[in-house]
């Protein structure tokens with residue numbers, strides 16, 4: 689059986705981490721040593737993604753009128769600009785990962801010298817895009833190019849880590865599976881905005897054939913032998 693594994697590090701950026709992140713995930717920085725350990729393994733493809741929004745992005749509460757513009761609480765309904773029949777309710781956030789700001793930078797302690805490619809996402813102000821592959825609309829508005837990178841390289845297996853476990857990691861893993869990759873989420877290399885949501889998410893992974901593993905899982909040992 690062919691086995692060509694890719695490591696996809698999702699949104700390990702300042703704005704998603706203490707102490708200064710506008711949308712800081714508790715313990716977000718604590719996963720870096722584990723991710724650096726994974727980066728030292730011979731994955732033939734290692735990608736880091738960046739949430740990379742324009743200042744007028746639709747997911748920012750600040751871009752909506754009161755009273756329904758409370759970050760973390762309010763939601764908005766996004767209509768697909770390419771197909772008005774497609775609508776999606778989505779949460780509003782504090783401004784985060786604005787292109788060109790400190791908050792959009794990858795964590796400096798991440799060993800980026802071992803990353804082969806950086807993929808930016810969320811640049812289209814009209815749509816929310818948690819997945820590192822594409823926006824959620826059936827009529828797709830925005831694709832990051834990640835799927836093509838992985839497919840052109842002949843990748844069979846995608847290992848997902850990073851932030852946040854219940855948003856961008858989740859939708860990246862779901863799309864990796866949809867795109868036909870055998871998909872693994874390395875649980876201890878993720879942190880959630882709302883950890884209480886994880887049991888439901890892991891159940892969804894199970895029904896969709898996505899495996900949640902530890903960093904010393906036998907499949908990771910197989911990556912160590914990859915050449």
Ligand code: VGL
Pocket residue numbers: 698699704711739747781818851852853854855856857
């Ligand atoms: C994310 C909320 C908003 C994430 C991105 O990377 O999980 N969460 N934008």
Ligand code: ZN
Pocket residue numbers: 739741747784785810
């Ligand atoms: Zn975002």
